[in-house]
Amino acid sequence: MAVLLWGTAACYPIWLGNRLEDRVETLDNATRENRAQQDETRRNLGERIDELDGTLDRMTKSATRTTAEVAASTDDLVRKVQLLRGELEKVTWRFEEVSQRFEQLERRVAALGGEDALRKLEAKQALGSVERPTDKQKFFDLAKGHHDRGDYATSRMLFQEFIEKWKFDDLAPQAQLLVGDSLVAEKKHRAAVLEYQKVREVWPKSRFLPDALYKLGLSFLELGLAPEGTTFLEEAAKYPGQQAGKDAKAKLTELSKNKNKKK
Known part of the structure; x- marks a missing residue:
């Protein structure tokens, strides 16, 4: 007859109680090892x-380095930051203080690329929490909504x-066209x-090709490249x-009149 351990709500054989104690001790040991591993990873x-951070400080304070040296150092720093980002994403536990410090480091590195790089980084971080629709029209509408609000980086x-x-959907060339439009707006x-x-290159038979040609022409004109602009x-x-x-024809007429006035 098995000897039983009596409790308030249940009874267990002694051998089962011993096994449970062994399992608890094993879990305690594993927890201690896990904490030690976490501490080591955090350090x-x-x-x-x-x-x-130290490398970045030295770069920003140096007044003797050439542009080429700074560019090479920046590329190396960006590469190391990307590698560290990859390792952080593999960590199964979260270190809030480490994550915050890394985000600050990313911002400092992005600042080397100017305001545009910072804006792109901020948009990327904000997008991390945005749920992407699986429906293509809803996905397109999500992007278009940001475009219409002037949130061009996002x-x-x-x-x-x-x-x-x-890529092969009818909406893809329109999306590409809007990418160009956002840059023109900036x-x-x-x-x-x-x-x-x-x-032109990816969707040469798209119904948006005339729009792309027209906007190419306008962009070249804005760059002061009239011959290229006129060609498009x-x-x-x-x-x-x-x-x-129709808009292209009207613009060509306008350019022709302006050219004749200067003669």
Whole structure:
């Protein structure tokens, strides 16, 4: 007959009680080892952030380094930050203080690239908590909403994600066109040219091609490159049935009149 241990609500055989005690002790040991491992990881991450902070301090205080040296050091620093970011994402437990210090470091590194780099970093961090719709139209509308509100850095990231997911969808060239539009809104015409060119290269038969040609023409004009601008406007004008074609023809007429006035 088994000997029983009596409690308030249940009874257990002695051998089962001993087994439970062994399991509790094993769990306690594992917990202590896990905490020790966490402490070691925390120290390691903290030391690496300290090292990168020190490197950044030396870079910003140095007045004797050449532009090429600074650029090379910046590239190396960015690479190390990216590696550290990857390791942080693999950690199964959260270190709030380490995460906060790393975010500060990321901002300092981004500042080396100027206001645009900071804005892009902030948009990327904000997007981390945004739930992406699985429906392509809703995803597009999400990006378009940010675009319409003037949140261009965020909209560009979302449009680029959309294009990666649905590259061959009819909405993809429109998304690409809006990426270019957002850059024009920020007066970044050179960058806009590169984005509009992608519509020509990736979706040459898209219904948005005339729009891309027209906007390429306008962007080149803004850059002071009239011959290139005129060439693209002429290409866009070959689509008289679309609004972009009509606008291109009107712009060419305007340019011609202005040219004649100067003679």
